[in-house]
Amino acid sequence: MSWVLRNPPWRFALRHGLLAVLFCDVMSTASAIIFDIDDTLYPERDYAFSGFAAVAEAFADRLGDVREAAARMRELFDTEHRRRVFDRFLDERGLSEDTGLVRRLIETYRTHLPAITLYPDADQALTRFSRTHKLGLITDGPARQQQAKIDALELPPRFDAIILTDELGSGFGKPHPKSFEMMADRLGVEPGCCVYVADNAAKDFLAPNALGWITVRIHRAEGIYRDAPAAEGGGVAGAAQHDIDRLDQLDAVLNPSVARPRGLGPTDPR
Numbered sequence: 001m002s003w004v005l006r007n008p009p010w011r012f013a014l015r016h017g018l019l020a021v022l023f024c025d026v027m028s029t030a031s032a033i034i035f036d037i038d039d040t041l042y043p044e045r046d047y048a049f050s051g052f053a054a055v056a057e058a059f060a061d062r063l064g065d066v067r068e069a070a071a072r073m074r075e076l077f078d079t080e081h082r083r084r085v086f087d088r089f090l091d092e093r094g095l096s097e098d099t100g101l102v103r104r105l106i107e108t109y110r111t112h113l114p115a116i117t118l119y120p121d122a123d124q125a126l127t128r129f130s131r132t133h134k135l136g137l138i139t140d141g142p143a144r145q146q147q148a149k150i151d152a153l154e155l156p157p158r159f160d161a162i163i164l165t166d167e168l169g170s171g172f173g174k175p176h177p178k179s180f181e182m183m184a185d186r187l188g189v190e191p192g193c194c195v196y197v198a199d200n201a202a203k204d205f206l207a208p209n210a211l212g213w214i215t216v217r218i219h220r221a222e223g224i225y226r227d228a229p230a231a232e233g234g235g236v237a238g239a240a241q242h243d244i245d246r247l248d249q250l251d252a253v254l255n256p257s258v259a260r261p262r263g264l265g266p267t268d269p270r
């Protein structure tokens with residue numbers, strides 16, 4: 001009995017987004033799916049490699065052979081130097097004395113026109129869900145860099161609302177709840193009817209979980225944060241409520257009764 005008092009069914013249901021789904025179904029309230037960008041809709045690794053090519057091209061007079069320089073940066077990306085590829089690269093070339101150079105490399109990287117494309121399942125999911133849900137985008141990172149990605153992927157006409165947390169001011173990046181509250185407000189949707197799909201458990205799910213959103217983590221095969229441990233914040237869970245590998249699995253998460261008819265298991269060959 002005491003366990004029941006400490007763990008009432010409503011708490012379990014709320015934690016797992018069941019009440020939210022029920023509320024949305026019963027009330028026929030418009031619901032919304034909000035996506036992260038990097039490693040959710042397109043491979044972030046491709047953005048990095050595109051940036052290395054742009055930097056190698058722009059600074060060929062200092063960095064030498066363009067193809068060789070870009071190849072070395074790609075190699076460094078797969079080492080423990082991933083977060084400081086340019087520092088390490090300039091160090092190897094004996095150019096680390098030029099402190100202004102690394103700044104210019106980073107500026108070129110962040111402002112280059114990226115050669116990136118959506119994951120095919122993301123492209124299909126955006127088309128499919130645009131018929132039934134409002135769609136939003138919340139992304140961290142330098143605003144100009146994220147906007148360049150959004151433009152390269154031709155995302156603006158496919159979303160009802162896009163929020164770059166960098167434009168909200170300092171300190172409002174994920175996991176701060178401001179962008180999530182703004183998104184629900186902008187879309188005119190109850191928080192319990194919002195779904196957030198993202199890849200990085202270290203920061204992506206803390207705020208939407210606390211606000212009563214449904215949260216879904218996507219594990220991309222080459223995702224940079226695919227193994228990131230979940231954040232913990234004041235007792236609020238940082239782990240997503242659902243896990244998927246591809247966005248065509250999202251339909252089953254949002255509407256399990258339709259995607260998995262009674263008597264059929266998730267692995268039924270039909």
Ligand SMILES: [Mg+2]
Pocket residue numbers: 036037038039040198199200
């Ligand atoms: Mg991401």
